[in-house]
Amino acid sequence: MSYDTYGHTPSHKAFDLLDVYGIAYDEERAARKKVRLAIIGVGGVAQSKYFPAIARLRMIWEPIEIVAFVEPREADARKVQSVYGGKWYADYRQMLVEEKPDGLLVLSPDHLHAEHTIAGLEAGCHVLVEKPISRSLVDARLMCEAADAAKRTLMTVATMRYSPPYRRAKQFIERGPVSNPAMYVGKFNLGYDYVDLFESGTIHLFDLTRYFMGDVATVNAVGVNRYEKNRRRYPIDNAIATFEFVSGAVGTIYTSASALSFKPWMRVEIYGDKVWLAVDDQSELILYDSEEGPAQSWKPIVPNTLLFDEEFGGFMGIVENFAQVIRGQETPVVTGWDGYRAYELKTATQLSLARKEKVTLPLDDLAAADAEVLAWLQANGWPGE
Numbered sequence: 001m002s003y004d005t006y007g008h009t010p011s012h013k014a015f016d017l018l019d020v021y022g023i024a025y026d027e028e029r030a031a032r033k034k035v036r037l038a039i040i041g042v043g044g045v046a047q048s049k050y051f052p053a054i055a056r057l058r059m060i061w062e063p064i065e066i067v068a069f070v071e072p073r074e075a076d077a078r079k080v081q082s083v084y085g086g087k088w089y090a091d092y093r094q095m096l097v098e099e100k101p102d103g104l105l106v107l108s109p110d111h112l113h114a115e116h117t118i119a120g121l122e123a124g125c126h127v128l129v130e131k132p133i134s135r136s137l138v139d140a141r142l143m144c145e146a147a148d149a150a151k152r153t154l155m156t157v158a159t160m161r162y163s164p165p166y167r168r169a170k171q172f173i174e175r176g177p178v179s180n181p182a183m184y185v186g187k188f189n190l191g192y193d194y195v196d197l198f199e200s201g202t203i204h205l206f207d208l209t210r211y212f213m214g215d216v217a218t219v220n221a222v223g224v225n226r227y228e229k230n231r232r233r234y235p236i237d238n239a240i241a242t243f244e245f246v247s248g249a250v251g252t253i254y255t256s257a258s259a260l261s262f263k264p265w266m267r268v269e270i271y272g273d274k275v276w277l278a279v280d281d282q283s284e285l286i287l288y289d290s291e292e293g294p295a296q297s298w299k300p301i302v303p304n305t306l307l308f309d310e311e312f313g314g315f316m317g318i319v320e321n322f323a324q325v326i327r328g329q330e331t332p333v334v335t336g337w338d339g340y341r342a343y344e345l346k347t348a349t350q351l352s353l354a355r356k357e358k359v360t361l362p363l364d365d366l367a368a369a370d371a372e373v374l375a376w377l378q379a380n381g382w383p384g385e
């Protein structure tokens with residue numbers, strides 16, 4: 001599969017090949033070198049997203065295998081093992097020594113990402129770490145530097161980059177007609193309050209903003225705590241940030257923990273010269289490029305016999321890209337440094353909220369920035385991770 005080619009994904013071959021389940025023998029894919037993966041942390045996202053995505057990839061002949069996983073909770077470990085197989089370890093060090101996997105998926109809680117990622121890199125693995133890359137800029141930089149030192153690839157999860165409508169939008173920027181965009185608008189509805197609005201949710205949008213528009217030069221943010229007093233964990237429940245990009249373009253994002261979370265829970269608009277586009281999360285891209293003609297709309301074509309979320313949610317795409325990177329056949333669509341920059345943008349936005357002033361990127365004193373954000377969170381009643 002080429003990630004440059006919109007629509008060239010497994011489900012789209014189903015009708016052509018008279019193969020409504022999309023599982024016909026795929027010679028090219030089956031001939032790929034086998035990749036041995038291991039997972040640290042098989043909780044919610046592993047069980048509901050990664051294992052189903054990997055099972056589907058295997059069904060369409062992708063030679064990858066979860067040889068082992070690490071999980072302290074015995075009940076979950078036994079369930080996962082009975083459904084998907086793989087050897088269960090309670091200790092990641094033992095697993096890394098005994099299994100020597102080619103690639104490691106770090107799907108553990110945020111505060112353990114740095115420890116697990118650096119251990120995997122030092123053991124010789126390529127690593128794909130869930131978002132946010134870490135809970136501190138200092139650790140995030142250490143992780144990226146550890147990958148560079150070990151000459152291994154570190155990727156940070158950014159599944160939207162692999163979702164076909166967003167990939168199509170990226171092509172429209174790179175190849176026209178939305179070249180050199182002047183303005184960007186993005187929104188994110190987290191919609192619930194049991195995880196942190198910025199670190200756990202809006203981080204997806206911080207990454208997507210950079211993906212489309214490049215690095216941010218300044219950020220200016222305002223926020224409000226309208227509904228959450230006494231019932232939510234985060235200092236603010238709704239926020240808006242405006243950006244000046246290094247390219248000279250401008251943009252804004254808005255994010256909400258209080259509104260409900262239904263698709264499209266994310267939305268992106270990108271404005272060019274006599275043209276603009278909108279992506280409603282993972283479901284539709286609309287291009288407005290003519291005064292006379294109707295707008296053009298791209299919606300995913302999914303045969304009703306096939307699964308939707310694994311592919312359009314981007315989880316199949318990121319795992320396959322990771323496997324192809326390990327084989328030396330593709331470059332990463334998202335790197336560890338992208339994860340670092342997304343986290344830096346999140347941090348700069350919080351600094352702007354805390355200081356009530358415009359903040360310039362890149363941030364220099366990472367430890368001071370981490371400490372200032374933590375102080376702001378704690379001063380506003382944040383209970384901690």
Ligand SMILES: NC(=O)c1ccc[n+]([C@@H]2O[C@H](COP(=O)([O-])OP(=O)(O)OC[C@H]3O[C@@H](n4cnc5c(N)ncnc54)[C@H](O)[C@@H]3O)[C@@H](O)[C@H]2O)c1
Nearest residue numbers: 041042043044045046070071073107108109110130131132
């Ligand atoms: N990309 C996405 O859309 C998305 C969605 C949800 C979660 N996430 C991210 O995925 C990660 C996991 O989130 P989750 O919702 O699955 O959480 P979770 O708590 O359900 O799962 C984490 C798992 O890690 C295990 N764990 C804890 N300590 C461990 C240790 N020392 N060694 C090994 N395993 C350990 C836990 O027992 C648990 O099973 C987080 O970083 C989160 O931000 C990403």
